[in-house]
Amino acid sequence: MSSTQDLDYPQTFFQYNHGFLVSKVMFTACELGVFDLLLESEGPLSSDAIAERLGTSASGMERLLDACVGLKLLGVEMKSEGAFYRNTEFSNLYLTKSSPKSQYHHLMYYSKTVYFCWHYLTDAVRDGKNQYERAFGISSEDLFGALYRSEKEMIKFMYFLNSFWSICGRDVIAAFDLSPFTVIYDVGGCAGGLAQECISLYPNSTVTIYDLPKVVQVAKERFVPPEEHRITFHEGDFFKDPIPEADLYILARILHDWADDKCMQLLAKIHKACKAGGGVLLVETLLNEDKTGPLDAQLFSLMMLVHTEGKERTPTEYSKLLTAAGFREIQVKKTGKFYDAILGKK
Ligand code: SAM
Incomplete structure (x- = not known):
């Protein structure tokens, strides 16, 4: 039919x-x-x-x-x-700014940045790559250099990403029992919305936000209250700089930014740093195995084409990357909400 x-x-x-x-x-x-x-x-x-x-x-x-x-x-x-x-x-x-679940910044990022870039969707499909050159006249050789083309754009991006976690953060953090992992690194942890959900559900854990120096500075100044001692920060470039030892590494919406070779590079580095018995938690929007849906994941994969070097993937595609990096006992949890979770163990 x-x-x-x-x-x-x-x-x-x-x-x-x-x-x-x-x-x-x-x-x-x-x-x-x-x-x-x-x-x-x-x-x-x-x-x-x-x-x-x-x-x-x-x-x-x-x-x-x-x-x-x-x-x-x-x-x-x-x-x-x-x-x-x-x-x-x-x-x-x-839709109101003052609600604890406000999506105001989410909508403003869509209205100003995403809407503008999707003007070039046809070109992105033709070229098979993001459209910073056409949309803003800037090179995207350094992807996050292009995404953070000004401090204002970077801050808008941080507010935008953080707003998701007020509505879907709990679902992904609760998808698996993470209580055995007390030393956690949120790699590319950005403004810390997911880190805050994590310490609220697992009060015995500490979460270190590992991100680019300018992102960490803004996260400290604007997003994470200074009295929150269970959240700490680490400035670094996860492709170039060392990643410290931890029980668990969260990679939320990180791998979907990158092509398979870069994902492999990062996962292998994390596997090396990970304590024995530790793990990695991927948080992504999962495509069905046959890629027939869900529609949100299909649209997000096009979003990744227009804005990044990556794509959305199926559970099998993520499992293959994790296995190749050395992770075992891979478990996939579809939350039934926007983001899903995959746990791999060392
Ligand atoms: N995990 C956050 C979330 O889900 O809200 C942010 C996801 S965002 C799509 C990607 C994050 O990776 C950004 O915070 C960005 O600054 C960070 N990032 C990108 N390249 C990086 C690098 N080379 N080293 C460290 N962090 C990086």
Whole structure:
């Protein structure tokens, strides 16, 4: 049976065609501060009041708010004076800046950086490589030099990545019992969101964030509270500098940035540094073995094409890399959420 028989066309055509319009509505309402204003306001507000408070046109704001109602990002009450808008529970949770699970930075990175780079998806598919040259006029020979093309871009990237862990960090850290591993290195640990989840679930562990010096500096200054002594830092380049001994190495969203040869180089180095009986935890979005899904992993693999040197992989592909580096007893846990976990032992 052809899989297109599942499609409800022409509805599916319009739904796919409009996909980026939907994203843009959510990004724009977020960027203009619609959800923050409605969270702070005493009650529902009219479109004119929202437009005035946010300094936009009345006609543009009314259409934006109505589209948000269509997407169930806002609720609306019809009164004799007209329509009054309020946040939904979903918007309060993910789209306001002050929520502990806020995805504001995630959306802003998508809106400004990812959206811009995906303009070059066709070129990326033609060339088989990322598009920093076309998008920003810069070389991507040093991948993270290109990604961190300014301090501002680097900080935006750090906030963006960190926001995921407030909604999926617990699932990946709880996928295996990591309590036997007390000395943990989060290699490429960035802003430390996953390190914080780790010490909260395993209070007897210490986690060292190993990352490039400028990333570590910002993580210390902006993200990890100084009183948190169970999180420490190590500045280094994981391809060039030594990696210290530990019980467990977390590699979250690291291997998907790199081609197989670089993954092998890093995994072999980690295997050498790892204590006997220790292990490595990979956190990635896993493709099905036949690559027929999940759609999020397929889209992320294209994202890796546009932005990095890597790709998303199947459990077997990761297991082969781990085995070649010397790791054994490989276990795969699909969390049923966005990110999955693979544990290999030394
Ligand atoms: N693990 C974090 C997470 O999931 O939120 C960050 C993942 S991010 C895609 C890749 C991380 O690897 C960044 O923090 C980056 O600075 C770091 N990184 C890239 N190249 C590195 C290198 N050569 N040495 C150390 N860290 C590096």
